[in-house]
Amino acid sequence: MAKNSLIFTPSLFFQYSMCPHWIWHDRFSDWSERGELPELTVRLFEQGVLHEEEYIKNLDFIEIKEKNPEKAFSKTLELMKKGINLIYQGEIQFEQCGVIYRGRPDLLEKKIGKSNFGNYYYAPIDIKSSKEIKKEQKMQQTLYSMILEKIQDIYPENISIVNRDYEKMVEKITEKDKEGTLDCIDKILEIMRGKKPPLKLTSEYKNTPWFDKCVREVEAVDDIALIYKLDSRALEALRNIGIRTVHDAAEMKVEAMPKIPYASSDMLKLKKLQAQSLINKQLIWLGALHIPEASLKIYFDIEGDPLLNIQYLFGFWIVGDSQGEYAKIGNVVFDKKEKKYFLYFLAEKPEDETRMWQDFLKWIDILPSNDYYVYHYADYERARTKNLADKYGSSDGFINFSSKYVDFAKIVMNSIIFPLYFYSIKDIAKSNFLHYKWRHEKAGGAQSIFWYEKWLETGDRKVLQDIIDYNEDDVIATEYLHKWLLENYKLNLNNK
Numbered sequence: 001m002a003k004n005s006l007i008f009t010p011s012l013f014f015q016y017s018m019c020p021h022w023i024w025h026d027r028f029s030d031w032s033e034r035g036e037l038p039e040l041t042v043r044l045f046e047q048g049v050l051h052e053e054e055y056i057k058n059l060d061f062i063e064i065k066e067k068n069p070e071k072a073f074s075k076t077l078e079l080m081k082k083g084i085n086l087i088y089q090g091e092i093q094f095e096q097c098g099v100i101y102r103g104r105p106d107l108l109e110k111k112i113g114k115s116n117f118g119n120y121y122y123a124p125i126d127i128k129s130s131k132e133i134k135k136e137q138k139m140q141q142t143l144y145s146m147i148l149e150k151i152q153d154i155y156p157e158n159i160s161i162v163n164r165d166y167e168k169m170v171e172k173i174t175e176k177d178k179e180g181t182l183d184c185i186d187k188i189l190e191i192m193r194g195k196k197p198p199l200k201l202t203s204e205y206k207n208t209p210w211f212d213k214c215v216r217e218v219e220a221v222d223d224i225a226l227i228y229k230l231d232s233r234a235l236e237a238l239r240n241i242g243i244r245t246v247h248d249a250a251e252m253k254v255e256a257m258p259k260i261p262y263a264s265s266d267m268l269k270l271k272k273l274q275a276q277s278l279i280n281k282q283l284i285w286l287g288a289l290h291i292p293e294a295s296l297k298i299y300f301d302i303e304g305d306p307l308l309n310i311q312y313l314f315g316f317w318i319v320g321d322s323q324g325e326y327a328k329i330g331n332v333v334f335d336k337k338e339k340k341y342f343l344y345f346l347a348e349k350p351e352d353e354t355r356m357w358q359d360f361l362k363w364i365d366i367l368p369s370n371d372y373y374v375y376h377y378a379d380y381e382r383a384r385t386k387n388l389a390d391k392y393g394s395s396d397g398f399i400n401f402s403s404k405y406v407d408f409a410k411i412v413m414n415s416i417i418f419p420l421y422f423y424s425i426k427d428i429a430k431s432n433f434l435h436y437k438w439r440h441e442k443a444g445g446a447q448s449i450f451w452y453e454k455w456l457e458t459g460d461r462k463v464l465q466d467i468i469d470y471n472e473d474d475v476i477a478t479e480y481l482h483k484w485l486l487e488n489y490k491l492n493l494n495n496k
Helices: 011-018 020-028 039-056 069-082 135-152 175-192 203-207 211-220 232-240 246-250 265-280 350-365 380-392 396-402 408-415 425-429 445-458 461-494
Strands: 006-008 086-088 092-096 099-103 107-115 118-127 158-162 168-172 296-305 310-319 331-335 340-346 372-376 405-407
Touching: 006 175, 011 020, 011 135, 011 175, 011 203, 020 175, 020 211, 039 118, 069 086, 069 092, 069 135, 092 135, 099 135, 118 135, 135 158, 135 175, 203 211, 246 265, 296 380, 296 445, 296 461, 310 350, 310 461, 340 350, 340 461, 350 380, 350 396, 372 380, 372 461, 380 396, 380 405, 405 408, 408 425, 408 461, 425 461, 445 461
Parallel strands: 006 099, 118 158, 296 372, 372 405
Antiparallel strands: 086 107, 092 099, 107 118, 158 168, 296 310, 310 340, 331 340
């Protein structure tokens, strides 16, 4: 193997899906600027190892314990030539055009078929802690098949992933899968060879170790990537016509501009205002504020785990029921001073999701048929409750309840521009305009998933309480935003 060869490993697919700059900074930046991996990311790696160890307990295999890649590959090849039925942690690799493609499938399984080994060949199996096969996992398996083809002269078309329920899921690798994987490999190799990805900021970057570095870089050149929710293809087109900075965007003559992909004229006018807001660090009201009001206000937030494909906590902040008339079902925490309460339904184990949903439907039945609204932030609550209704059954009460949804994310987008890079409930509520604080410093959706996974493993009720407290802070923050919008909209009208 050439000394200066690039090493391409499957982990690069995950890094690229999260943030292409992760790959670039790992290779070319000063690691003293690298932050720590988020706890959830670390947890996923650890959990994957534990899940893998549990699965292989009852398997008959030969393990490759050698850590040196070259020696491990040599030992793996030796076992493959012998026709061992199952090889655990085998190293496979090949070199092409100055790149070493290297991987370590959890298992290599012997299959019937003609190869250069004889009347058999090997196919990869990966053991994952997720419920379904993810895009980057399929790319990883496709890469393994590509490497194996070079080794054994046959391409394993069927990939296998053992999910967290120990179910073996088999999928065929299509030509489209191959093309997508090869395209992604080419893009990653360009980065590894020194082509820095275009500047961009997305919420996914927050879950990488280089997020702060990425923000500083974009801020340093005042790049238009600072403008909230501009598609990367629109960013490229704008840069190509000379609109490269926030100050450029603030002075755009939208009517005179050519068509920009993935950015309508109306959107560009909003982005122009967003740029002006960032420059002046001031709010810009877009028009009338329309928030449906009722005597009973229900603020709703769901905690879910995409790895388990379940929802594990429904939390509600109830305002307008000082006597607790609707607090007869569920877990309730009263705030006697405010005469409000936090009500929640919890699935302590994944299999409790059904029971949680049924309890939620029972609670809905005691609500009044009218004179209430259900306030939430973004589409998660609407989408997930619809999915659960399809999965476990709906009711007339739920149909009525879901007709009362009011999405504050849409209200914010239609009513006001904040001088912020991101518009999550936390970014807005924690800003210098609202000054809301969560009890836990690391509070966030990803952190909640980390806590839930930890709770399932350890049974530590303090960790479970962290989840409940976080959810309570979320729903209270939604009311806080509601009140802030009403008060500041009135102030804005009075100042005109």
